[in-house]
Amino acid sequence: MPRPWRAKELPSKYFYDEVGSALFEVICALPEYGLTRADERILRRHAVDIVSSLPVPVVVAELGSGSGRKTRYILEALCSRQPVTYHSYRDFRRGPGAL
Numbered sequence: 001m002p003r004p005w006r007a008k009e010l011p012s013k014y015f016y017d018e019v020g021s022a023l024f025e026v027i028c029a030l031p032e033y034g035l036t037r038a039d040e041r042i043l044r045r046h047a048v049d050i051v052s053s054l055p056v057p058v059v060v061a062e063l064g065s066g067s068g069r070k071t072r073y074i075l076e077a078l079c080s081r082q083p084v085t086y087h088s089y090r091d092f093r094r095g096p097g098a099l
Contacts, residue, residue, distance in 0.1 A: 025067060040070050047077035057082050 010027075028036040043050075051058070051074065058078055062071055078084065 021066060036070075040073075043070050043073040047073040048080075050074065051077040051081055 027033055060075070060078065062068075075084070
C-alpha cells in the first residue's frame with residue numbers, strides 16, 4: 001500500500017546560524033515553497049496601506065527578519081510617512097548581544 005503524501009519538514013532549530021540561514025534562503029527560492037514569495041508580494045503591494053493604519057509615531061523593533069528582504073517594504077513605507085531616526089539590525093542567530 002502506498003504511503004500518504006507528507007510535506008517535507010526540517011526542524012527550525014537548524015535555521016539559527018549562518019549555514020541554516022543560507023539554507024532557509026535556498027528553501028524559500030524553491031518552487032514548492034511559495035509562502036515567502038506570497039508574503040513578499042503582499043507586503044510589496046500593501047505596505048503603504050498597512051503603515052497608514054498605524055498611529056504616529058511608529059517604533060519598530062525587528063527581532064529576526066533574516067535577510068530583511070520583506071521588512072524593507074514596511075520600513076520604506078514608514079520612511080515616506082515619518083522621519084526615521086534610528087534603525088539597528090541585531091543578528092540574534094549568532095547569540096545574545098551579537099551585532
